[in-house]
Amino acid sequence: MTNITCISHRKDVDGLVSAALIKATKRCKVILADYNDLKEKLNTIKEFDELYLCDMGLNLEVVNQIIKYAKTKPPNSIHYIDHHYIDPFILEEINKVGIDITHSLDESTSVLVYQKFSKFLPKKAELLAAYGAITDYMDSQPIARKIIQGYDRQFILFEATLLSYALTKGNEDFLLKLVDELSGFKYPHQIPNVIDKAIEQVDNITKLMVKIEKNxxxxxxxxxxxxxxxxxxxxxxxxxxxxxxxxxxxxxxxxxxxxxxxxxxxxxxxxxxxxxxxxxxxxxxxxxxxxxxxxxxxxxxxxxxxxxxxxxxxxxxxx
Ligand SMILES: [Mn+2]
The missing domain is CATH 3.10.310.40 (Diaminopimelate Epimerase; Chain A, domain 1)
Structure with missing residues (x-):
């Protein structure tokens, strides 16, 4: 069996739905990371046939590490899909070693992933792409906008907001479970504990507003x-x-x-x-x-x- 791994951004809807879209397309293992532990997480996965790196801006250390991996693998074994700004020089360097790059500043990572794999995905997968675009403030970009116009906007906003609030209250197991449920195209409000955790966070935010005003x-x-x-x-x-x-x-x-x-x-x-x-x-x-x-x-x-x-x-x- 081919060993496919996807590393995606942890505390971020765009990262989670991107991982879910990859998981829905490929039967992959998902690892969640943020900038603090991306390097560590990369270290744990030396063995892979295919590696997807989603929604993670690359710092120099990480770039060096994936270049090292890429040199030991056939071309296109590593896929970098992202919309964070990256130095054109670095982009060129990772391109040279055969890393497959899907990069644009114009849409969310979820939209880029959806576009890349849309022919393998059911139409409803575009909702996941929309959640990532909305929570990354990229819902007025051309592709995201077109998707969202085909639905009730409030519905998508509601589901995306549930996700973004719930994930702040979840541990690693919960987040992986979220990715898993989303990859099966469950609506966020149907996923166990999402509503409770989202409300916990709304409550928290009202308290933070008071704190911010004071301090x-x-x-x-x-x-x-x-x-x-x-x-x-x-x-x-x-x-x-x-x-x-x-x-x-x-x-x-x-x-x-x-x-x-x-x-x-x-x-x-x-x-x-x-x-x-x-x-x-x-x-x-x-x-x-x-x-x-x-x-x-x-x-x-x-x-x-x-x-x-x-x-x-x-x-x-x-x-
Ligand atoms: Mn993003």
């Missing part, structure tokens, strides 16, 4: 708050509204690892590519990060927290 601080070009959880990076959007700034920044301190995790969100008025900005600053401070124009994140050594806030404010003053 948030304003810099020149953004507002920020420390929370004990990074529930969903989208929480940073509340800062934009409360402090009337174009960018919201939420972080949480991981004392045992001596790092902080940070999420940024930008409003329509934000004229920066937050993925590029954060990647540059994180590298400078000994951490790593990346993401999209209006949504990005990083992990940075804790002793650089103040530097981070200062440098970010400076970066965002430049035109």
């Amino acid at each position: 948030g601080k304003k810099m020149k070009n953004f507002a920020y708050v420390e929370l004990d959880e990074l529930a969903i990076g989208n929480i940073a959007n509340f800062l934009i509204g409360i402090f009337n700034v174009p960018i919201g920044v939420v972080y949480r301190v991981l004392k045992d690892k001596e790092v902080f995790e940070v999420s940024l969100r930008g409003s329509d008025e934000c004229k920066y590519h937050l993925g590029i900005v954060i990647s540059k600053i994180a590298n400078k401070l000994g951490g790593f990060g990346g993401g999209h124009p209006k949504a990005s994140g990083a992990q940075i050594p804790l002793n650089r927290l103040n530097d981070f806030l200062q440098i970010l404010d400076q970066e965002l003053s430049n035109n």
